[in-house]
Amino acid sequence: MDHLTPPAPAWQMKVFPLFSLLGWVLILSSFLIGLIGLAPTAASYWGGNAKAVRDAAEAGSALLGQLQVLSVIPRWLEPLAFLGVAAFMTGIALEFSTIPAVLKNRGQVMSACFPLIVKLGGK
Amino acid sequence: MQAMIGKMARMYPVLIAMGFMIVVIALFVGYANAQTAADYFAHSKELRETTLMVQRASFEGVGLWLPYFKFLGLGLILGGIVMALRVIIDNLKAAGNEVLSKLPSEKRPRSPASPWFGPVMPMVMMAGELTFVVALIVSLGLARTAAQVFAHPVPEIDAAGAGTPLLAQVQAIVTSSAWLVPFKFLGVATEFLAIAMGLATIIFILGAQTELLETGIRIARGEQASARHPEAPTHGPAA
Numbered sequence: 001m002d003h004l005t006p007p008a009p010a011w012q013m014k015v016f017p018l019f020s021l022l023g024w025v026l027i028l029s030s031f032l033i034g035l036i037g038l039a040p041t042a043a044s045y046w047g048g049n050a051k052a053v054r055d056a057a058e059a060g061s062a063l064l065g066q067l068q069v070l071s072v073i074p075r076w077l078e079p080l081a082f083l084g085v086a087a088f089m090t091g092i093a094l095e096f097s098t099i100p101a102v103l104k105n106r107g108q109v110m111s112a113c114f115p116l117i118v119k120l121g122g123k
Numbered sequence: 124m125q126a127m128i129g130k131m132a133r134m135y136p137v138l139i140a141m142g143f144m145i146v147v148i149a150l151f152v153g154y155a156n157a158q159t160a161a162d163y164f165a166h167s168k169e170l171r172e173t174t175l176m177v178q179r180a181s182f183e184g185v186g187l188w189l190p191y192f193k194f195l196g197l198g199l200i201l202g203g204i205v206m207a208l209r210v211i212i213d214n215l216k217a218a219g220n221e222v223l224s225k226l227p228s229e230k231r232p233r234s235p236a237s238p239w240f241g242p243v244m245p246m247v248m249m250a251g252e253l254t255f256v257v258a259l260i261v262s263l264g265l266a267r268t269a270a271q272v273f274a275h276p277v278p279e280i281d282a283a284g285a286g287t288p289l290l291a292q293v294q295a296i297v298t299s300s301a302w303l304v305p306f307k308f309l310g311v312a313t314e315f316l317a318i319a320m321g322l323a324t325i326i327f328i329l330g331a332q333t334e335l336l337e338t339g340i341r342i343a344r345g346e347q348a349s350a351r352h353p354e355a356p357t358h359g360p361a362a
Contacts, residue, residue, distance in 0.1 A: 013323075013326065016319065016323075020315075020316060020319050023312060023315065024312055024316065027305070027308045027309055027311070027312040028309065028312070030305040030308060031302065031305040031306055031308070031309050033305070034301050034302040034303075034304060034305040034306070035301075035302040035305075038301035038302070039298045039299070039301040039302045040298075041301075042294070042297045042298045042300075042301045043294055043297075043298040045297075046290065046293050046294040046297045046298070047285070047290065047291065047294035047298075048285045049285060050281070050282065050283060050284040050285065050290065051280075051281040051282070051283075052281075052282075070297075070301075074301075074304070077304075077305060078304065078305075081305055081308040082308075084308065084312060085308065085311055085312070085315070088311075088312060088315035088316070088319065089315070091319055092315065092318055092319055092322060095319060095322040095323060095326060096322065098326055099325075099326065099329070102326060102329045102330055102333070103329070105333055106329065106332070106333045106336070109333050109336045109337055109340070110336070112340055113336060113339070113340055116340060116343045116344065120343060
């Protein structure tokens with residue numbers, strides 16, 4: 001083996017940072033929605049009203065709007081965070097998928113090495 | 124600092140075992156909590172809401188901190204994986220340096236510098252662990268508040284008006300839970316980021332070492348050629 005051809009740059013190594021970034025953005029977004037959106041709404045809904053007032057809220061009232069927000073957003077917020085986790089895991093899987101090609105190339109280089117080692121060792 | 128982290132990283136099985144134990148303990152606590160809830164809901168609504176406050180306070184409180192305890196366990200396992208990656212990185216570097224040391228010093232190629240994210244990886248992992256610990260501490264505080272709230276009969280809690288301490292406590296529990304649930308995923312994201320950094324470092328080192336081996340082959344071939352033809356240059360391109 002006279003010529004060693006290095007492996008082509010793996011596309012996965014270019015794509016995995018995008019998945020990591022996507023995961024980070026999705027999870028950070030879900031945290032910020034919880035912190036900036038849900039928490040103040042919950043504070044306002046639960047802090048200023050007794051149960052009787054909350055139960056008596058009419059359709060279209062601000063109080064019922066807050067209850068709607070508190071009931072609706074958590075139903076998609078957690079799946080969004082899980083999507084972020086999935087994006088991270090996909091990125092990690094892509095990184096793993098590049099390792100076989102790297103090891104294959106390493107094997108080729110080693111197989112080129114050994115005849116030289118044998119020749120040099122014979123001197 | 125990096126040497127100390129390298130030594131600590133070798134204890135990664137302890138981290139993984141601790142994480143697994145925490146998750147197993149969480150299962151038993153969850154099962155015991157379920158029995159408390161089963162006992163509570165076996166009674167009539169009137170009895171539940173006016174008399175069985177201790178049971179209610181118990182399972183509501185445990186329900187608040189247990190998810191964060193489980194995530195701390197998962198975080199420790201992920202941290203163990205990060206540390207295992209660090210051990211692989213250290214071993215790869217040590218093996219590479221040992222191989223390079225066999226070459227004559229004047230012909231020894233320079234080891235490539237580690238990518239910037241390699242040394243940062245353990246710090247990112249620790250930041251993730253800190254997130255889980257903070258989430259658990261906050262949730263324990265919320266569980267304590269919940270125990271105080273549910274020590275009151277449910278009609279009393281329902282009657283609590285604006286400005287009462289009881290409603291303020293309910294407000295604290297619901298408000299904190301709103302951001303605490305996604306906060307724990309921030310810890311998971313940080314751990315995954317550390318794992319991605321570790322893997323990228325390993326792939327970089329494997330690639331760089333293969334390139335160094337190729338350089339070594341070129342040097343060796345050059346030596347063979349110069350031994351046959353002493354006038355030929357020592358550093359020739361690959362044949």
